Amino acid sequence: xxxxxxxxxxxxxxxxxxxxxxxxxxxxxxxxxxxxxxxxxxxxxxxxxxxxxxxxxxxxxxxxxxxxxxxxxxxxxxxxxxxxxxxxxxxxxxxxxxxxxxxxxxxxxxxxxxxxxxxxxxxxxxxxxxxxxxxxxxxxxxxxxxxxxxxxxxxxxxxxxxxxxxxxxxxxxxxxxxxxxxxxxxxxxxxxxxxxxxxxxxxxxxxxxxxxxxxxxxxxxxxxxxxxxxxxxxxxxxxxxxxxxxxxxxxxxxxxxxxxxxxxxxxxxxxxxxxxxxxxxxxxxxxxxxxxxxxxxxxxxxxxxxxxxxxxxxxxxxxxxxxxxxxxxxxxxxxxxxxxxxxxxxxxxxxxxxxxxxxxxxxxxxxxxxxxxxxxxxxxxxxxxxxxxxxxxxxxxxxxxxxxxxxxxxxxxxxxxxxxxxxxxxxxxxxxxxxxxxxxxxxxxxxxxxxxxxxxxxxxxxxxxxxxxxxxxxxxxxxxxxxxxxxxxxxxxxxxxxxxxxxxxxxxxxxxxxxxxxxxxxxxxxxxxxxxxxxxxxxxxxxxxxxxxxxxxxxxxxxxxxxxx
Numbered sequence: 001x002x003x004x005x006x007x008x009x010x011x012x013x014x015x016x017x018x019x020x021x022x023x024x025x026x027x028x029x030x031x032x033x034x035x036x037x038x039x040x041x042x043x044x045x046x047x048x049x050x051x052x053x054x055x056x057x058x059x060x061x062x063x064x065x066x067x068x069x070x071x072x073x074x075x076x077x078x079x080x081x082x083x084x085x086x087x088x089x090x091x092x093x094x095x096x097x098x099x100x101x102x103x104x105x106x107x108x109x110x111x112x113x114x115x116x117x118x119x120x121x122x123x124x125x126x127x128x129x130x131x132x133x134x135x136x137x138x139x140x141x142x143x144x145x146x147x148x149x150x151x152x153x154x155x156x157x158x159x160x161x162x163x164x165x166x167x168x169x170x171x172x173x174x175x176x177x178x179x180x181x182x183x184x185x186x187x188x189x190x191x192x193x194x195x196x197x198x199x200x201x202x203x204x205x206x207x208x209x210x211x212x213x214x215x216x217x218x219x220x221x222x223x224x225x226x227x228x229x230x231x232x233x234x235x236x237x238x239x240x241x242x243x244x245x246x247x248x249x250x251x252x253x254x255x256x257x258x259x260x261x262x263x264x265x266x267x268x269x270x271x272x273x274x275x276x277x278x279x280x281x282x283x284x285x286x287x288x289x290x291x292x293x294x295x296x297x298x299x300x301x302x303x304x305x306x307x308x309x310x311x312x313x314x315x316x317x318x319x320x321x322x323x324x325x326x327x328x329x330x331x332x333x334x335x336x337x338x339x340x341x342x343x344x345x346x347x348x349x350x351x352x353x354x355x356x357x358x359x360x361x362x363x364x365x366x367x368x369x370x371x372x373x374x375x376x377x378x379x380x381x382x383x384x385x386x387x388x389x390x391x392x393x394x395x396x397x398x399x400x401x402x403x404x405x406x407x408x409x410x411x412x413x414x415x416x417x418x419x420x421x422x423x424x425x426x427x428x429x430x431x432x433x434x435x436x437x438x439x440x441x442x443x444x445x446x447x448x449x450x451x452x453x454x455x456x457x458x459x460x461x462x463x464x465x466x467x468x469x470x471x472x473x474x475x476x477x478x479x480x481x482x483x484x485x486x487x488x489x490x491x492x493x494x495x496x497x498x499x500x501x502x503x504x505x506x507x508x509x510x511x512x513x514x515x516x517x518x519x520x521x522x523x524x525x526x527x528x529x530x531x532x533x534x535x536x537x538x539x540x541x542x543x544x545x546x547x548x549x550x551x552x553x554x555x556x557x558x559x560x561x562x563x564x565x
Contacts, residue, residue, distance in 0.1 A: 004062045004063075004064065004109060004110075004115065004129055005062075005110065005112055006058075006061055006062065006110055007061070009039075010039050010040060010058070010110065011025045011028070011029070011039050013057075013061060014043075014057065017057070019049070019053075019057055020043070020048055020049065024048050027046070028042045028043055028046060028048065031046065038108075040054055040058070040108070040110070051133050051134065051135065052066075052133060055107075055131050055132075055133060058109060058110055058131065059109070059131040062109055062110070062129075062131075064109055064129055064130055064131050065130045065131065066130075066131045066132070067105060067130050067131065067132045068132070068136070068457075069093070069095075069105065069132045069136045069137070069140060069491060069492075070136065070455075070457030070458065070490045070491060070492040071457065071458070071490060072095060072132075072491065073095075073096075074093075074095045074096075074140075074144070074491050075095065075096050075097065076144065077097075078094045078095060078096050078097035078102065078103075079093065079094055079095070079144045079145070081094045081097055081102060081122060082094045082104075082118075082121060082122065084141065084145040086117075086121060087137075087141060087145070088138075088141060090106070090114045090117060090118060091106065091107040091108060091114075091134055091137055091138075092104055092105065092106050092107075092114070092118055092137075093105045093132075093137055093140065093141075093144075094122070095130075097122075097125065099125075100125060100126060101125055101126045101127075101128055102122050102125045102126075102127055102128070103128045103129075103130060104118055104122070104127055104128070104129055104130070105129075105130045105131065105132045105137070106118075106129060106130075106131060106132075107131070107132060107133060107134035107137055108134075109129055109131050115127075115129070136492075139492060140491055140492065142194040142195065143194075143195070143491065143492070143494050144491070145194075146191055146194065146195070147187040147188070147190050147191035147194070148191065148222055150187045151184060151187050151188055151191065151211070151222070151224070152224065154180055154183050154184040154187060155184060155209075155224045155226040155229055156226060157180050158180045158181055158184055158226065158229045158232060159226035159228055159229050181229075181232050181233065181236050182236070184229075184233070185233065185236060185237070186260070188200065188211065189258070189260050189265065189267075189284075190260050190261065191213075192213050192284060193260050193261075193263065193265065193284070193286065195213060195215050195220075195494075196215055196216070196500075197213035197214055197215050197220075197284060198214050198215075198283065198284060198325070199213070199214040199281055199282065199283050199284065200212075200213055200214075200281070200282040200284065201213070201214075201219070201279070201280070201281050201282075202230070202233060202234070202279065202280040202281075202282075203274070203279045204227060204230040204274070204276045204277035204278070204279065205227070205276055206227070206276055207225070207227055208223050208224060208225050208227055209223070209224045209226065209227055209229070209230050209233075210222075210223055210224075211223075211224065214325075216452050216496075216498055216499070216500065216501050217325065217450060217451075217452060217501060218452075227276075230276075230277050230278075231277065233280075234271065234277070234278045234280055237269060237280060237282070238252070238254070238269075238271070240256045240258075240269075241254030241255060241256045241267075241269045242254055242256070243269075243271070248273060248277075248278055249273055250273070251270065251271055251272045251273070252270075252271045253268075253269065253270050253271075254268075254269045255267060255268045255269060255352060256269070263286060263287075264286075264287040265284055265285065265286055265287065266284075266285040266287055266354070267282050267283065267284060267285070268282070268283040268285070268352060269281075269282055269283075270283075285354055285355070287355070291330075291333045291334065291336075291337050291355050291357065292330055292333070292334055293334050293337060293338070294307070294308070294331070294334040294335060294337075294338060296334070297327075297330070297331060297334055297503055298502055298503045299503065299505050300505065300542070300545075302535075303505055303507045303537075306444075306507055306509060306535070307335075307444070307446060307507060308338070310443050310444040310509065311335055311338065311339060311411075313411060313443055314409065314411065315406055315407075315408075315409050315410055315411055315441075316406050316411060316412070316441055316442070316443035317402060317403060317406045317412045317413075317414065317441045317442050317443060318335075318411070318412070318413050318414075318443055318444050318445075318446070319393075319413075319414055319415065319416050319424050319442070319444075319445045319446070320332055320413070320414075320415050320416075320445075320446045320447075320448065321415065321416045321417070321418045321420075321421065321424045321445060321446070321447045321448075322415075322417075322418075322447055322448045322449055323417060323449075324417075325450070326448050326449050326450055327448055327450050327503055328415045328448065329354055329391075329415070331446065331448065332389060332413055332415065333354070333355055333357070335413060336348070336357060336360065336387075336389060336413070337357070339387055339411075340357060340358075340359055340360060342359070344386040344387055345361070345383070345384060345385045345386050345387070346359070346360045346361065346385065346386065346387045346388075346389065347360075347361045347362075347363065347380040347383055347385045347387075347388055347389070348360060348361070348362045348363060348388070348389040348390075348391070349363050349365060349373050349376035349377060349380065349388075349389070349390050349391055350362060350363070350364060350365065350389070350391040351364070351365035351373070351391050351392070352364060352365075361383070361385075363376045363380075365391070372398075373390055373391065373392070373393075373394060373395075373398045374395070374397045374398045374401055377390060377398060377401045377402060377405065378401060380405075381401075381405050381408070381410070385410060386410065386411065387410065387411045387412075387413070388402070388405060388410055388411070388412045388413070389412075389413045389414065390402055390412065390413070390414040390415075391414070391415065392414065392415050392416070392417075393414050393415070393416050393428075393431075395431065396431045396432035396433060399428055399431055399433045400433055400437065402414060403433065403437045403438070403440075403441045404437070406441040407437075407440060407441060412441075416428075418447070419447075420447045420506060420538070420539060421445040421446070421447040421506050421507070421508035421530075422445075422508060422526070422527060422530045424445045424447070425438055425442060425445065425510070425518055425526065426523055426526075428442075429518075429521060435518050435519050435520065435521040436519050438518050439510075439515040439516070439518040439519035440515070440519075442510050442515075442518070443509070443510060444507065444508060444509045444510060445507075445508045445510075446505060446506070446507050446508075447505070447506040447507075447508075447539055448503055448504065448505050448506070448539075449503070449504045449539060449543075449560055450501040450502070450503055450504070451501060451502060451504055451543060451546070451552050451556045451557075451559075451560060452498035452500075452501055452502075452552065452553075452556055453498060453499060453500045453501055453502045453551060453552060454485055454486070454487050454497065454498060454499075454550065454551060454552055454553055455487045455489075455490060455492060455493035455496070455497055455498055455499040456499070457490050457492045457493070458487050458488040458489055458490035458492070458493065458497060459485045459486065459487050459488075459497075459550065460485060460486060460487075460488055461483060461484070461485055462484050462485060462486040462554070463484075464484055464554055468554055468555075468558065471557075471558060471561070472544075475540055475541065475544060475561070476541060476544055482548045483548070483550070484547055484548070484553075484554045485547075485550045485553065486553045486554070486555070487553060497553070498553070502546060502551055502552065504539055504542045504543045504546065504560065505539075505542055506536075506537065506538055506539040506542060507535075507536070507537075508530060508533070508536055509533075509535070511529070511533070513529055514526055514529050514530065517529060539560060540557065540560060540561045543556065543557040543560050543561075544557050
């Protein structure tokens, strides 16, 4: 490969082309003398040039193409020509290749040592260079260098080891690097964290094992033909969670903690006997970032202010409602982190305790030992608390104790599984709680969902289809002519058109008139007052506002509306 090199030093070229001034270069050189580093990196760090401006200039001087990798077709087979270790070390990516040539993207094409190293690694292919921002390269590594091949190879190896003469349960800990099953599980967890999976499903079938990961709310599936390794995987996971490996007829729950690439991960495990063995679901809680604040939750400013006003109440009940996986626990932890001050005593009843909070007395529900939500709640009221958090109101007893606690001067936070905010009040009465208790204690209800966010790199404007226009006319007359977007799919979002999720919220503040109707159990009148409330915005309308802002696709709004029917 013929080396591409600058005719002069980078600083001299930038001055010669009037990109930076002499004064700016002098300040960069002084910074380099103090701290070291490359001129280009320092120019970006000091804000003199943006990364794209610098790369565009270097690419032009070297007669190379500057690519936007999020809009460039990338061959997954070509990517494998350069291992992940070398790709990250040299900040490089092979995006296309045949038997004679390979197209390699670099973030620093002026580095001659990198050019030589890449040329040797890909020899005898001729190297064609291109340029792309480092941030794009590192954003793609986790997507492109998945652990699926490692998982498949280790599964094949484990199948050969898992014979009656040599059971595949020689070691009990995941840190035993010599055990194939340990390596396989480590690769599985590593792959899950790379793609941001919230859950991992291990499902044995007649002739294969399905590994499914929930990413941005949807499952992604990988199939392994080595069905015989399923008992070894499940047994190792049971050992890690302290469960009974001999019990295969009944469901079991447990949890364990581990480190993946120095990131602490808490894993909740649930097993269930199925036709061809035991299915396992692993909920992954990445502890690296800790508890998210309410500000980070993405609530609209007016809604957040109203929610915080009610959190400042000395007593009453605030409910957060939604289906499993809608972010209720995250919201409640964010609320607790704001309320957690030295002058308040907070007690929680949780199943399970997901994050450890300083100064908060967190109690783990243990139904087998008789430590139920209701029993914890009764005891907590004798512990002089200011604030109580109940993981979930599951029955009449728990709800009534919580509400009587709210009547005696405590602020109670809890969750409920309902479709929207108005139905939560009705659900409490359906559980058998007297209407006067609901009316006297309920301060506000926050309903929420998580919807997929559009990938910012590949979203394009779209014209709503006829069915979508009909939905818009029904939901919000007059907004059908607004601007909407959809995701085309690119390398950054794994061709899904979506990347990450965003919260959709609905806040209902219980007024005196609403409370009176609840006391009288006049549900029809209650719903009329809710619909007429000036500050009440439904979940579907909130999602529509996100679609109009270009945050989510109109299809996500329709999916949310259909789910709530």
